Amino acid sequence: VNKPTPKMCPGWTEFREFHTPTGGLFFRTGRVLCRRTSDFQEIEVFDHDFFGKVLFLDGLVQTTERDEFYYHEMLVHPALACHPKPDRVLIIGGGDGGALKQVLAHPVKHVTLVEIDPQVIEVGREFFPWLKACLKDKRADLVVADGNEFLTKSQRLFDVILVDSSDPVGPSAVLHRKGFFGNMKKRLNRGGIAACQSGSLLLHASTFRVKSRFLKGIFRRAHFYTGPVPTYPGGLWVYNFLSDGADPLDIKRKPPAGLGYYTPDVHRAAFALPANLKKLIG
Amino acid sequence: VNKPTPKMCPGWTEFREFHTPTGGLFFRTGRVLCRRTSDFQEIEVFDHDFFGKVLFLDGLVQTTERDEFYYHEMLVHPALACHPKPDRVLIIGGGDGGALKQVLAHPVKHVTLVEIDPQVIEVGREFFPWLKACLKDKRADLVVADGNEFLTKSQRLFDVILVDSSDPVGPSAVLHRKGFFGNMKKRLNRGGIAACQSGSLLLHASTFRVKSRFLKGIFRRAHFYTGPVPTYPGGLWVYNFLSDGADPLDIKRKPPAGLGYYTPDVHRAAFALPANLKKLIG
Numbered sequence: 001v002n003k004p005t006p007k008m009c010p011g012w013t014e015f016r017e018f019h020t021p022t023g024g025l026f027f028r029t030g031r032v033l034c035r036r037t038s039d040f041q042e043i044e045v046f047d048h049d050f051f052g053k054v055l056f057l058d059g060l061v062q063t064t065e066r067d068e069f070y071y072h073e074m075l076v077h078p079a080l081a082c083h084p085k086p087d088r089v090l091i092i093g094g095g096d097g098g099a100l101k102q103v104l105a106h107p108v109k110h111v112t113l114v115e116i117d118p119q120v121i122e123v124g125r126e127f128f129p130w131l132k133a134c135l136k137d138k139r140a141d142l143v144v145a146d147g148n149e150f151l152t153k154s155q156r157l158f159d160v161i162l163v164d165s166s167d168p169v170g171p172s173a174v175l176h177r178k179g180f181f182g183n184m185k186k187r188l189n190r191g192g193i194a195a196c197q198s199g200s201l202l203l204h205a206s207t208f209r210v211k212s213r214f215l216k217g218i219f220r221r222a223h224f225y226t227g228p229v230p231t232y233p234g235g236l237w238v239y240n241f242l243s244d245g246a247d248p249l250d251i252k253r254k255p256p257a258g259l260g261y262y263t264p265d266v267h268r269a270a271f272a273l274p275a276n277l278k279k280l281i282g
Numbered sequence: 283v284n285k286p287t288p289k290m291c292p293g294w295t296e297f298r299e300f301h302t303p304t305g306g307l308f309f310r311t312g313r314v315l316c317r318r319t320s321d322f323q324e325i326e327v328f329d330h331d332f333f334g335k336v337l338f339l340d341g342l343v344q345t346t347e348r349d350e351f352y353y354h355e356m357l358v359h360p361a362l363a364c365h366p367k368p369d370r371v372l373i374i375g376g377g378d379g380g381a382l383k384q385v386l387a388h389p390v391k392h393v394t395l396v397e398i399d400p401q402v403i404e405v406g407r408e409f410f411p412w413l414k415a416c417l418k419d420k421r422a423d424l425v426v427a428d429g430n431e432f433l434t435k436s437q438r439l440f441d442v443i444l445v446d447s448s449d450p451v452g453p454s455a456v457l458h459r460k461g462f463f464g465n466m467k468k469r470l471n472r473g474g475i476a477a478c479q480s481g482s483l484l485l486h487a488s489t490f491r492v493k494s495r496f497l498k499g500i501f502r503r504a505h506f507y508t509g510p511v512p513t514y515p516g517g518l519w520v521y522n523f524l525s526d527g528a529d530p531l532d533i534k535r536k537p538p539a540g541l542g543y544y545t546p547d548v549h550r551a552a553f554a555l556p557a558n559l560k561k562l563i564g
Contacts (some may be wrong), residue, residue, distance in 0.1 A: 235517020269551030
């Protein structure tokens with residue numbers, strides 16, 4: 001038959017991500033690697049037959065070894081490809097290191113990763129080998145801090161700022177509000193570009209109209225773009241490309257070799273918005 | 283918190299689609315509308331808080347009221363938009379009527395829907411109002427038959443053939459084999475176009491290499507394209523655009539009004555293939 005034969009063994013755990021109160025994704029596994037509660041969230045790591053190591057934060061899939069590249073490539077490469085010389089890059093969030101890995105594949109001079117939860121970094125170092133490798137890179141600098149506070153206190157300027165936050169509801173909501181984007185803009189060099197994850201087209205559609213309106217008030221260019229992420233709710237993810245100067249379709253630099261999803265054609269295609277999203281953001 | 287509060291009530295059922303033996307999607311509901319076993323498959327319909335009415339065939343989501351348009355628009359409109367005068371259209375499969383509805387939104391003269399399982403049509407008529415409405419359209423003609431047999435026995439020619447089959451594993455596997463596509467080509471008018479669902483990029487990647495090779499042997503133009511479908515496994519769906527003449531980027535006709543996903547820009551963007559798919563199909 002068409003349907004895979006379900007597998008469940010004694011002692012196995014079923015992890016669930018509720019996309020709505022009545023449905024979502026489930027993962028069965030016998031290999032729970034880590035379960036701890038930090039000051040900020042519940043952190044869980046397990047090893048899954050199909051997706052490899054999976055990181056859950058507060059019951060939401062953040063990263064799986066098998067499909068993290070869809071998300072991280074589309075968060076990182078559009079902004080970096082459109083900047084002629086992205087020497088200094090800031091990542092807010094992204095303690096799992098997936099975005100950091102993609103940034104370090106470019107000839108950048110310095111990357112600052114600002115993660116609020118030191119336990120996410122610890123867990124990442126232990127279970128996600130790429131994070132360990134990236135943090136050894138001399139260009140990478142880790143700061144444990146609240147992203148919004150870092151922006152208001154820091155005097156440094158960046159060529160590219162990437163916001164690898166949680167969803168626009170719950171504890172990360174501040175990273176999706178107007179004030180945050182205003183603070184971010186002040187830390188961008190002239191010609192700088194910001195890229196931010198903006199949530200699920202299926203679940204967070206109601207946030208896009210408001211966001212579009214205030215982003216257009218802050219940046220001369222405030223674009224939405226999309227990309228698929230198999231284990232994120234609804235499958236299609238929404239991102240923002242923000243700049244006072246750069247054109248998101250004017251690709252200035254080649255992508256790193258060996259990517260799984262991103263190509264320059266895919267980059268341009270990502271800005272052709274679904275009819276429903278186009279209508280929402282006017 | 284970020285996570286929606288799970289809801290489960292006494293007497294509720296949990297429907298699961300296993301994408302792999304150890305994971306997939308789940309839906310909780312108190313409104314199971316239909317459960318029957320036809321000569322071909324298990325047919326289930328339930329009403330879900332978020333997705334509305336959902337049709338399961340053999341434990342796989344076929345259609346949900348909330349997101350069916352993603353799939354049906356991308357199966358139907360690229361082919362119809364690239365044909366200068368799609369008078370006669372054939373749909374193989376698609377007993378839920380979602381593709382039929384999209385085709386009838388074009389100024390076509392005649393649509394033949396060939397569905398193997400009469401019980402799917404019956405269930406569709408009862409629970410999916412669009413199917414009832416579409417079957418009343420004088421341009422629509424329903425044939426209960428095996429799609430491949432229909433192609434070998436019919437003498438009729440079509441301008442556009444759409445294959446709305448199940449996945450490339452299991453009972454629909456024949457609709458993904460070389461012989462089927464050869465039979466299909468014989469039923470296409472000169473300048474005709476076929477569009478077929480080809481499966482999930484995440485789950486069926488191993489089938490694309492072989493399919494690409496044999497399709498290139500049958501059609502002068504054998505393209506792959508993609509589109510998101512929230513409730514289909516992996517979120518990103520793969521389709522084929524097949525023709526001896528038509529260029530998939532040469533859009534000749536405007537889409538119907540009021541679509542949810544498809545736009546001419548989205549159409550062109552869908553042919554910008556993910557790096558991993560591009561590599562697979564060479």
